[in-house]
Amino acid sequence: MSQLPSDPSRRTFLKSSSMLATGSLLVGFELPYSLASAPKSSGAASLMTDAFIRIDRDNTITILMNHAEFGNGVYTSLAMMVAEELDIDWQRLRWEAAPTEPRYYSPIFGEYLTAGSVSTAGAFMPMRTAGAKTKALLLQAAGLLWQTDAVQLSTDAGWIAHSDGRRVSYGGLIEVIQDHNLEPPKTVDLKPTSAFSVLGFPKKRIEAPEKVTGRALFGIDIKRPGMIYGAVARPPVYGSRVIAFDDKAARAIPGVLKVKAIDAGVVVLAKDYWTASKGAKALTIQWDDLGLGQLSTASFTEEYRALSKTDGLLAEDIGDAKGLHETASAVHEAVYEMPYLAHATMEPMNCTAQVFDDRCEIWVGTQNQGNDRTVVAKMLGLPEASVVINRTLMGGTFGRRASKTADFITDAVQAAQGETVPVQIIWSREEDIRGGHYRPLFVHRLRGTVDTEGYPASWHQTAVGQSIMQHTKHDPTYMVRGIDIYSVDGCLQEPFGVFPYGTSYRIPHHRVESHNPPKIGVRPHEWRAVGHTHTGIAYECFLDELAHLGGKDPLALRLHLTQDNDRMHQLLLRLKEAADWDQPLAAGRGRGVAARVYSVSPIAQAVEVTVARDGTFTVDRVVCVVDCGFAVNPLGIEAQIHGGVMLGLNAVAYGAIDLVDGQVQQSNFHDARALRFNQMPAVEVHIMQSDAPPTGVGEQATTPIAPAVANALFHATGKRIRQFPLDRHGFILKA
Amino acid sequence: MVTIIVNDEARTVSASPDTPLLWVLRDHLHLTGTKYGCGISLCGACTVHLNGEAVRSCTLPLAAVADQRVETIEHLAVGGDYNAVQSAWLDEDVAQCGYCQSGQIMAATALLNNNPSPSDAEIDAAMAGHICRCGTYQKIRAAIHRAAKVTEGGGSQV
Numbered sequence: 014m015s016q017l018p019s020d021p022s023r024r025t026f027l028k029s030s031s032m033l034a035t036g037s038l039l040v041g042f043e044l045p046y047s048l049a050s051a052p053k054s055s056g057a058a059s060l061m062t063d064a065f066i067r068i069d070r071d072n073t074i075t076i077l078m079n080h081a082e083f084g085n086g087v088y089t090s091l092a093m094m095v096a097e098e099l100d101i102d103w104q105r106l107r108w109e110a111a112p113t114e115p116r117y118y119s120p121i122f123g124e125y126l127t128a129g130s131v132s133t134a135g136a137f138m139p140m141r142t143a144g145a146k147t148k149a150l151l152l153q154a155a156g157l158l159w160q161t162d163a164v165q166l167s168t169d170a171g172w173i174a175h176s177d178g179r180r181v182s183y184g185g186l187i188e189v190i191q192d193h194n195l196e197p198p199k200t201v202d203l204k205p206t207s208a209f210s211v212l213g214f215p216k217k218r219i220e221a222p223e224k225v226t227g228r229a230l231f232g233i234d235i236k237r238p239g240m241i242y243g244a245v246a247r248p249p250v251y252g253s254r255v256i257a258f259d260d261k262a263a264r265a266i267p268g269v270l271k272v273k274a275i276d277a278g279v280v281v282l283a284k285d286y287w288t289a290s291k292g293a294k295a296l297t298i299q300w301d302d303l304g305l306g307q308l309s310t311a312s313f314t315e316e317y318r319a320l321s322k323t324d325g326l327l328a329e330d331i332g333d334a335k336g337l338h339e340t341a342s343a344v345h346e347a348v349y350e351m352p353y354l355a356h357a358t359m360e361p362m363n364c365t366a367q368v369f370d371d372r373c374e375i376w377v378g379t380q381n382q383g384n385d386r387t388v389v390a391k392m393l394g395l396p397e398a399s400v401v402i403n404r405t406l407m408g409g410t411f412g413r414r415a416s417k418t419a420d421f422i423t424d425a426v427q428a429a430q431g432e433t434v435p436v437q438i439i440w441s442r443e444e445d446i447r448g449g450h451y452r453p454l455f456v457h458r459l460r461g462t463v464d465t466e467g468y469p470a471s472w473h474q475t476a477v478g479q480s481i482m483q484h485t486k487h488d489p490t491y492m493v494r495g496i497d498i499y500s501v502d503g504c505l506q507e508p509f510g511v512f513p514y515g516t517s518y519r520i521p522h523h524r525v526e527s528h529n530p531p532k533i534g535v536r537p538h539e540w541r542a543v544g545h546t547h548t549g550i551a552y553e554c555f556l557d558e559l560a561h562l563g564g565k566d567p568l569a570l571r572l573h574l575t576q577d578n579d580r581m582h583q584l585l586l587r588l589k590e591a592a593d594w595d596q597p598l599a600a601g602r603g604r605g606v607a608a609r610v611y612s613v614s615p616i617a618q619a620v621e622v623t624v625a626r627d628g629t630f631t632v633d634r635v636v637c638v639v640d641c642g643f644a645v646n647p648l649g650i651e652a653q654i655h656g657g658v659m660l661g662l663n664a665v666a667y668g669a670i671d672l673v674d675g676q677v678q679q680s681n682f683h684d685a686r687a688l689r690f691n692q693m694p695a696v697e698v699h700i701m702q703s704d705a706p707p708t709g710v711g712e713q714a715t716t717p718i719a720p721a722v723a724n725a726l727f728h729a730t731g732k733r734i735r736q737f738p739l740d741r742h743g744f745i746l747k748a
Numbered sequence: 749m750v751t752i753i754v755n756d757e758a759r760t761v762s763a764s765p766d767t768p769l770l771w772v773l774r775d776h777l778h779l780t781g782t783k784y785g786c787g788i789s790l791c792g793a794c795t796v797h798l799n800g801e802a803v804r805s806c807t808l809p810l811a812a813v814a815d816q817r818v819e820t821i822e823h824l825a826v827g828g829d830y831n832a833v834q835s836a837w838l839d840e841d842v843a844q845c846g847y848c849q850s851g852q853i854m855a856a857t858a859l860l861n862n863n864p865s866p867s868d869a870e871i872d873a874a875m876a877g878h879i880c881r882c883g884t885y886q887k888i889r890a891a892i893h894r895a896a897k898v899t900e901g902g903g904s905q906v
């Protein structure tokens with residue numbers, strides 16, 4: 014693909030998100046593979062025709078998946094891209110996690126990483142190209158086999174058909190390819206969108222049969238010969254170190270095999286997990302809390318509130334909001350506070366590892382296996398090639414399984430050191446909730462004015478909270494002049510750093526500042542939609558405040574502010590109609606709206622709530638419109654929207670992690686409440702029709718739901734909530 | 749040694765009698781379709797059928813289920829045919845990450861066995877104890893209604 018730079022990085026991708034809009038379909042993208050790496054000896058059972066495609070003699074087609082499947086539907090999308098060009102029989106399709114090799118790195122990230130809602134965008138051309146090249150190779154082989162012109166040949170779901178009626182399966186051509194040393198062409202034509210019969214059509218999840226029969230293999234389901242289990246006693250104050258421990262009681266439990274200290278705490282190894290966990294509870298451990306026993310989220314919030322009044326690092330300064338506010342007769346001001354949030358994936362963190370003298374093998378669900386391999390190799394003093402990571406399916410992640418420190422993997426590797434068998438470490442739900450990796454607590458101070466017509470004239474926002482990138486050093490390109498671009502993502506009108514988009518609103522005077530107070534002990538972590546999980550609430554709720562101040566309808570105000578941004582403007586017009594925005598609502602009911610751009614894709618939601626006198630409320634309806642370019646799999650998009658809405662609503666209704674004296678107060682689903690079946694609103698999904706290159710949808714829907722609900726509650730009751738979650742401030746989501 | 753009837757087969761296990769059925773199934777019998785989610789009966793991921801009723805296996809000690817009949821997700825598709833709930837799950841494309849779905853399907857199957865045509869309120873009552881973090885609730889509801897229609901219409905038994 015000539016448009017792809019030779020060193021594709023997220024910078025080049027995000028700077029030019031339209032690069033995938035190839036005018037020409039002649040594709041010369043060089044996949045770094047060689048047929049030499051595949052078994053070439055005649056009679057081999059299978060053939061790698063490409064880095065991503067393996068064909069077996071029995072006509073099974075295996076796609077090597079270079080992105081992680083954790084509910085995002087990426088295995089299905091990648092398969093669709095290959096299938097569109099290759100023309101396969103879905104019944105004979107298999108999938109396999111691709112190994113940790115550079116040829117499988119994300120072309121956007123330049124590493125083996127599934128994150129940022131960019132997998133579909135990054136894979137769209139390479140996977141189609143892989144399918145098309147394999148098809149060309151098969152046609153060439155069939156031509157040789159039958160000594161015929163290509164024009165006589167066509168494909169039919171895993172078969173090549175000759176116009177005279179002869180047929181040969183793809184697998185039946187392996188020998189011809191091997192005998193003639195055939196190579197796929199360097200360039201191929203891809204189908205035009207108008208010829209698609211797979212892409213753009215609803216396709217059900219390819220791994221669904223495994224998931225309804227209990228056969229799906231998650232990390233926690235790994236069983237290896239001789240494997241033992243480990244449970245870790247972790248410190249009550251996160252970040253503490255072990256000074257000493259008494260394991261007499263633990264060792265007395267039948268089935269307990271060994272007890273030892275690792276970085277994370279003290280691990281008990283046993284013949285089954287239950288015994289290991291009993292052993293971990295029986296330990297008496299002396300901890301050094303390294304001074305972290307004084308941490309409290311209440312004091313963080315107080316400190317951040319004070320900081321938000323002071324000058325921060327300047328992220329954006331359009332016009333002169335500050336000067337204007339100094340002389341304005343009245344400036345509206347509000348402070349929004351969002352707590353730490355846990356990911357609470359349904360499958361708790363876990364990892365299985367076996368450490369040999371000269372190598373290490375790992376079985377784990379991870380978004381970030383390139384990084385994980387590097388971390389483990391360094392820890393063990395091994396070459397990276399000697400660390401093998403077998404990626405499993407994941408029971409959710411929401412960002413948690415992309416850990417720069419590979420924390421849930423190093424636990425297992427350390428526990429397995431010195432053992433002759435594989436060790437599986439499983440985190441209890443309590444360890445998971447208290448595990449110290451959270452969406453950071455944020456305080457946003459906002460000030461604004463409206464003009465004589467009632468529209469926003471000025472905006473001054475100061476965002477205060479831990480920088481994820483500063484903490485994880487994940488990627489320096491995300492730091493601009495000391496500002497973590499994720500901390501202000503969704504606050505800025507103009508593109509910033511590698512993010513090529515702004516809010517899509519136009520306010521004449523617009524100033525945004527950022528404070529990244531360093532904090533020890535609590536690790537800020539990506540959480541589905543990252544910065545938007547707090548900036549979205551602050552921005553969209555304060556915008557609602559200004560609408561109220563100026564006497565404007567919140568959706569009309571957003572339409573006014575997006576006059577220069579046709580994409581968002583059209584999307585909002587569609588939302589207005591789909592949500593019946595102008596229909597009157599009964600007393601006690603309210604409507605709210607929010608519109609966001611995350612990782613290039615614009616998305617907006619309108620919600621309807623009903624609030625009872627006692628403050629209990631229901632979310633009756635969520636109408637969501639998204640523009641993610643060409644909609645690769647409408648069914649998958651719908652699922653992601655449902656998921657984003659649910660997780661965002663869950664967070665705004667209940668989500669909080671509190672630290673008191675360094676100890677996380679929440680522990681399991683009774684106090685870290687999950688949204689229940691009977692609380693799920695009816696979600697209506699509308700996808701803007703588009704032939705633009707596909708962009709992401711995995712995290713986007715998480716961003717507008719929280720502010721839309723808060724705005725709807727205000728509309729229904731006149732009560733403005735600025736501290737979250739809602740259940741602490743008078744609004745309880747009805748069960 | 750305790751014997752339980754798992755998926756129509758007598759299995760004798762040497763686990764400690766306080767071991768929850770969940771870990772007996774997973775670690776001793778390697779039936780990993782039943783999942784650990786919370787360990788305190790709050791999320792439903794560990795749901796199995798005990799003598800035909802949906803129960804939480806994470807807080808059910810082995811000693812309490814001696815000689816009783818346990819059915820797990822692995823046993824629903826008897827003879828390779830999905831049961832009506834599994835089929836409906838596939839038709840509605842319910843699963844996302846899929847981790848909670850074994851428990852959801854076991855609960856829905858038990859619900860339809862007891863009540864072939866549940867109302868939305870009855871579905872709420874049966875499913876509210878089952879947490880999904882991916883947002884599949886809306887499709888679960890649709891799938892249960894679909895399965896109910898199939899079984900009512902004389903289709904395959906749940």
